[in-house]
Amino acid sequence: xxxxxxxxxxxxxxxxxxxxxxxxxxxxxxxxxxxxxxxxxxxxxxxxxxxxxxxxxxxxxxxxxxxxxxxxxxxxxxxxxxxxxxxxxxxxxxxxxxxxxxxxxxxxxxxxxxxxxxxxxxxxxxxxxxxxxxxxxxxxxxxxxxxxxxxxxxxxxxxxxxxxxxxxxxxxxxxxxxxxxxxxxxxxxxxxxxxxxxxxxxxxxxxxxxxxxxxxxxxxxxxxxxxxxxxxxxxxxxxxxxxxxxxxxxxxxxxxxxxxxxxxxxxxxxxxxxxxxxxxxxxxxxxxxxxxxxxxxxxxxxxxxxxxxxxxxxxxxxxxxxxxxxxxxxxxxxxxxxxxxxxxxxxxxxxxxxxxxxxxxxxxxxxxxxxxxxxxxxxxxxxxxxxxxxxxxxxxxxxxxxxxxxxxxxxxxxxxxxxxxxxxxxxxxxxxxxxxxxxxxxxxxxxxxxxxxxxxxxxx
Ligand SMILES: *Cc1c(COP(=O)(O)O)cnc(C)c1O
Numbered sequence: 214x215x216x217x218x219x220x221x222x223x224x225x226x227x228x229x230x231x232x233x234x235x236x237x238x239x240x241x242x243x244x245x246x247x248x249x250x251x252x253x254x255x256x257x258x259x260x261x262x263x264x265x266x267x268x269x270x271x272x273x274x275x276x277x278x279x280x281x282x283x284x285x286x287x288x289x290x291x292x293x294x295x296x297x298x299x300x301x302x303x304x305x306x307x308x309x310x311x312x313x314x315x316x317x318x319x320x321x322x323x324x325x326x327x328x329x330x331x332x333x334x335x336x337x338x339x340x341x342x343x344x345x346x347x348x349x350x351x352x353x354x355x356x357x358x359x360x361x362x363x364x365x366x367x368x369x370x371x372x373x374x375x376x377x378x379x380x381x382x383x384x385x386x387x388x389x390x391x392x393x394x395x396x397x398x399x400x401x402x403x404x405x406x407x408x409x410x411x412x413x414x415x416x417x418x419x420x421x422x423x424x425x426x427x428x429x430x431x432x433x434x435x436x437x438x439x440x441x442x443x444x445x446x447x448x449x450x451x452x453x454x455x456x457x458x459x460x461x462x463x464x465x466x467x468x469x470x471x472x473x474x475x476x477x478x479x480x481x482x483x484x485x486x487x488x489x490x491x492x493x494x495x496x497x498x499x500x501x502x503x504x505x506x507x508x509x510x511x512x513x514x515x516x517x518x519x520x521x522x523x524x525x526x527x528x529x530x531x532x533x534x535x536x537x538x539x540x541x542x543x544x545x546x547x548x549x550x551x552x553x554x555x556x557x558x559x560x561x562x563x564x565x566x567x568x569x570x571x572x573x574x575x576x577x578x579x580x581x582x583x584x585x586x587x588x589x590x591x592x593x594x595x596x597x598x599x600x601x602x603x604x605x606x607x608x609x610x611x612x613x614x615x616x617x618x619x620x621x622x623x624x625x626x627x628x629x630x631x632x633x634x635x636x637x638x639x640x641x642x643x644x645x646x647x648x649x650x651x652x653x654x655x656x657x658x659x660x661x662x663x664x665x666x667x668x669x670x671x672x673x
Pocket of ligand 1 (some may be wrong): 356443
């Protein structure tokens, strides 16, 4: 390989090499085992060399030792957490953007900022949120939740006569009301903004995992109420319209964590479960889960963008008052143009493609639950969206053994889970690359694992 003398020609050469190796990795992934082969990790954990390696050698080492040690979550047989995949256009956009290497602010990256703002506008429209809604991209739902909870905190305190600039010292007490099944990351977001996670007044859930609106405590103007659109075990949606009415009457702030589930709102066949969503004050949705944009990317959306800006603005005197700059709407200052990947994802799908992909997750999850019930497994909830919790009420240990057996087989991957006092495993259908055949292979792998475990127990 000849090394060009021009610096950017050298960068272009390495870039082409990285893209080629990435393409090699992807084409081999469909038939690879899903779990990571970690045998070569020690080859990565070496002493920093005295003199540097060529880009070609660096990339070869990373590919040879690193590619087998990846989890094949980009392919169609990964069902753990809610991981998603990466749509072709979004993945290609990631590569293109890495060559551009823009810092996503108006004066440091005008074109990527345009793509981000257009993507935000598309998403507000797709989710049918109020016209005045504003928002920006964050690394994911955890940071988006934190951003909006800080905004809610500051706005409520200001209404109670405690100005933003004074922080939490000497501030009146706020209350946090949330579903008993709130996502664990929201507790962290609450801790990060100084409210702590122990003050939560927990609202009981129904047999589907939905917050019971009739069990809300009396609300007042010091309350932040946290609802969720998409229970991570059952996929169920809290009755947000009813909760919103109670919040509006009391002057409470309603925040909706819709990390993976909010996309149901963009699908006519699924949107009924999110009636009244537009009445909330703030919403979070990830791009890197259900939408299948690459990691890491989420959105913080707020009905009161001026409050979000008041809480998040940098306000440094040397910064031009660009409107709106993401650095003035989210915690970060310098950051990647992650929203441009979402722009690419949405542009490549169009409204029809988005509908088909997300409805497809729901249909495949339904197929999966039906097949597992036929095989004698228990799915103790309706299939609301894309998540399926599976158990065997009489033998939860068997569920754990089946989970381990499938994980080790490399045929598919999912993790154990506990829900409403039952333990089992959880399956998420959230990758655009997952086909009906992949669902059938997953069911076959689970049934085979049960046989293997039961046979080995009979022998022992
Ligand atoms: C994944 C998830 C989060 C956290 O999102 P990140 O993008 O991983 O930060 C929050 N809430 C729910 C319901 C989730 O599924």
